[in-house]
Amino acid sequence: MRHCINCCIQLSPDNVQTQQVSCRGGSHHGRQDCPVCKAENKIVFRVDGKQMNLLAVLEVRADGNESWGGFLRFKKGKRCSLVFGLIIMTLVMASYILSGVHQELLISSPFHYGAFPSNPSLTEGENPSDAKEHHHQSSVNNISYVKDYPSIKLIINSITSRIEFTTRQLPDIEELKKQELHMFSVIPHKFLPNSKSPCWYEEFTGRNTTDPYLTNSYVLYSKRFRSTFDTLRKAFWGHLSHAHGKHFRLRCLPHFYIIGQPKCGTTDLYDRLRLHPEVKFSAIKEPHWWTRKRFGIVRLRDGLRDRYPVEDYLDLFDLAAHQIHQGLQASAAEEPSKMNRIIIGEASASTMWDNNAWTLFYDNGTDGEPPFLTQDFIHAFQPDAKLIVMLRDPVERLYSDYLYFASSNKSADDFHEKVTEALQLFENCMLDYSLRACVYNNTLNNAMPVRLQVGLYAVYLLDWLTVFNKEQFLILRLEDHASNVKDTMHRVFQFLSLGPLSEKQEALMTKSPASNTRRPEDRDLGPMWPVTQRLLRDFYGPFNARLAQVLADEAFLWR
Numbered sequence: 001m002r003h004c005i006n007c008c009i010q011l012s013p014d015n016v017q018t019q020q021v022s023c024r025g026g027s028h029h030g031r032q033d034c035p036v037c038k039a040e041n042k043i044v045f046r047v048d049g050k051q052m053n054l055l056a057v058l059e060v061r062a063d064g065n066e067s068w069g070g071f072l073r074f075k076k077g078k079r080c081s082l083v084f085g086l087i088i089m090t091l092v093m094a095s096y097i098l099s100g101v102h103q104e105l106l107i108s109s110p111f112h113y114g115a116f117p118s119n120p121s122l123t124e125g126e127n128p129s130d131a132k133e134h135h136h137q138s139s140v141n142n143i144s145y146v147k148d149y150p151s152i153k154l155i156i157n158s159i160t161s162r163i164e165f166t167t168r169q170l171p172d173i174e175e176l177k178k179q180e181l182h183m184f185s186v187i188p189h190k191f192l193p194n195s196k197s198p199c200w201y202e203e204f205t206g207r208n209t210t211d212p213y214l215t216n217s218y219v220l221y222s223k224r225f226r227s228t229f230d231t232l233r234k235a236f237w238g239h240l241s242h243a244h245g246k247h248f249r250l251r252c253l254p255h256f257y258i259i260g261q262p263k264c265g266t267t268d269l270y271d272r273l274r275l276h277p278e279v280k281f282s283a284i285k286e287p288h289w290w291t292r293k294r295f296g297i298v299r300l301r302d303g304l305r306d307r308y309p310v311e312d313y314l315d316l317f318d319l320a321a322h323q324i325h326q327g328l329q330a331s332a333a334e335e336p337s338k339m340n341r342i343i344i345g346e347a348s349a350s351t352m353w354d355n356n357a358w359t360l361f362y363d364n365g366t367d368g369e370p371p372f373l374t375q376d377f378i379h380a381f382q383p384d385a386k387l388i389v390m391l392r393d394p395v396e397r398l399y400s401d402y403l404y405f406a407s408s409n410k411s412a413d414d415f416h417e418k419v420t421e422a423l424q425l426f427e428n429c430m431l432d433y434s435l436r437a438c439v440y441n442n443t444l445n446n447a448m449p450v451r452l453q454v455g456l457y458a459v460y461l462l463d464w465l466t467v468f469n470k471e472q473f474l475i476l477r478l479e480d481h482a483s484n485v486k487d488t489m490h491r492v493f494q495f496l497s498l499g500p501l502s503e504k505q506e507a508l509m510t511k512s513p514a515s516n517t518r519r520p521e522d523r524d525l526g527p528m529w530p531v532t533q534r535l536l537r538d539f540y541g542p543f544n545a546r547l548a549q550v551l552a553d554e555a556f557l558w559r
């Protein structure tokens with residue numbers, strides 16, 4: 001006995017339920033007509049009001065001793081028809097998804113995390129009239145995304161429920177020495193007493209024809225630094241000290257570090273602060289030596305190069321060292337005990353957070369957490385270092401970061417998709433590892449399409465506070481800096497014990513235009529979608545709350 005099953009599947013934006021009608025007659029010749037298919041042997045998908053005939057009639061042969069739950073044996077020809085039909089159906093659905101109109105096929109995602117439509121412009125409770133601001137997005141897209149908001153929120157809830165701020169175990173000095181034997185052999189334990197910056201004299205054994213920067217890695221690997229080192233070469237031989245037939249050069253480390261965060265106004269702070277006559281920065285604004293170059297990293301995705309030795313880093317402070325040397329020489333004849341007031345700064349915005357190299361060099365981590373962090377080594381040499389941190393609302397920081405580093409196809413849609421992907425990846429890590437292990441996870445950080453982890457300020461600051469005292473930090477907000485530059489700079493001057501400026505100098509410093517602002521083409525893209533902003537506020541909220549608690553300042557809640 002042959003039976004015929006005629007199925008009509010109808011999908012439309014107004015009804016996501018599948019309608020299925022089974023028509024069974026007696027014999028093949030006496031079958032009934034399907035009320036939807038009109039006796040046609042087809043499977044119908046209705047998309048945008050159009051029918052698509054994708055699959056012909058499926059016939060099966062049922063033996064008398066077999067039930068519907070038994071094994072169905074298909075005819076070979078019909079089996080091929082089924083496979084061919086499924087391939088056609090898959091290709092059609094894929095074409096809709098890849099063409100960016102998949103929101104019109106309101107089919108629930110088969111994945112664990114649910115669907116994430118790419119056009120978020122309305123949040124729950126938002127007035128529909130606000131959508132006029134996003135007139136280029138259809139209302140169908142907005143409604144589709146709002147329906148999926150709870151699915152994404154579940155991911156965030158899963159992450160926040162696992163947040164635990166624990167105290168890290170500190171390595172002892174001997175463990176640090178084993179990791180960086182050469183660094184400890186170059187940098188002394190004590191510095192000159194009459195210099196505010198940590199400086200010392202070391203013997204220079206080269207001849208007067210020797211290029212002191214011949215092997216410097218910053219020169220070898222970057223053409224844009226060569227002019228800087230040409231200047232250093234010209235000044236080098238005139239700033240050596242001579243004693244007992246030997247040549248000595250003054251070496252210095254920074255007195256203070258602007259350690260972060262990226263896209264938080266560190267460049268603007270650097271540009272203003274270097275106008276103070278007592279402040280000298282490294283020859284390169286962001287050497288990234290502590291976090292990257294000492295491991296041979298230029299771009300982690302490009303692999304490792306030769307490690308930059310500490311001498312290459314110290315070369316970057318030679319111009320400042322020359323001025324300190326001149327001051328020390330002059331005061332030696334008049335007031336030997338007079339303190340040289342010049343201080344050296346360094347402004348690599350990766351210093352606070354970037355420890356991605358640890359998995360490549362330190363293999364004795366506990367439960368996925370790094371055994372050594374950047375601050376451990378800085379503290380080993382400079383326990384009295386001053387540390388400046390500039391922060392901003394992490395939600396806005398992430399969007400600014402995306403606009404600055406994304407190379408193509410930048411849009412609020414693309415940003416939203418990358419945010420949801422990053423949230424999923426972060427949750428996957430948190431299911432198995434601690435918060436600290438995920439924040440410093442090199443594989444995860446490289447996989448995330450946006451740098452979600454950089455905005456977890458509380459995690460990084462708490463780890464820095466395990467080795468440095470709170471009084472050694474000046475924590476600033478970009479929002480305050482933007483609204484009152486003069487007040488911010490006065491706070492920095494006081495923190496660094498800098499001398500007062502003349503009225504003209506102060507006007508030049510505080511009234512100059514902001515540095516490194518958003519590019520015009522990025523401004524034209526407009527803000528992120530309100531719903532993306534809401535998701536990120538939900539994600540960063542617990543971290544901001546902990547930060548505000550540590551700093552005893554509710555301004556860091558960014559409400």
